[in-house]
């Protein structure tokens with residue numbers, strides 16, 4: 340999918356009771372049977388009316404009872420207040436709700452949905468949402484079509500934690516992976532990113548050891564051919580990954596396995 344196509348708003352229906360409004364920022368509504376559950380709440384408040392109209396069309400009179408934020412960055416919470424005003428729903432995120440490490444299940448007549456904390460990959464508040472019967476996994480900003488999700492610099496402990504969490508996400512064996520931003524993904528894309536990261540650490544380590552400068556390394560290590568179509572990857576994210584990995588390798592925080 341081209342970047343322009345990926346950034347054109349569209350509503351994608353997944354397995355009967357799940358709809359994703361996919362644009363640069365994604366929001367989803369899930370029919371639980373007795374009530375509706377929403378995942379994430381966009382960046383722009385002016386989209387409220389359009390989103391409410393779409394939800395009404397898809398869910399009819401089913402009331403939204405819960406709105407879950409995968410984390411509380413501004414581009415995931417803008418419509419929180421509007422949802423509370425409209426539906427009186429409860430906001431669920433790491434700030435509002437105590438959620439144990441194994442997570443919290445929402446069960447209703449149509450499906451059961453798990454919210455589970457996966458902190459330390461993008462923010463301290465990261466949560467994933469798993470729609471079990473549909474095998475749909477919402478991962479927030481942990482998967483960013485090539486982006487390294489960690490905001491902090493790559494150190495041995497946080498990098499190890501990130502890679503282990505990716506493996507946990509892969510183990511769900513989801514059919515559809517919904518990222519916080521951009522096109523829908525699959526479990527194969529999560530696996531591909533893990534391979535890419537490992538490959539890139541090896542390539543950059545070798546180049547640093549050979550005495551190359553950062554700009555030489557960025558020039559030399561081209562994005563893999565099978566990832567050229569990844570959203571905004573070639574334009575920005577690949578070079579950003581190379582640069583961040585090189586910085587951590589030069590500080591002795593990261594090494595090839």
Ligand SMILES: [Zn+2]
Nearest residue numbers: 410412461480
């Ligand atoms: Zn974020």
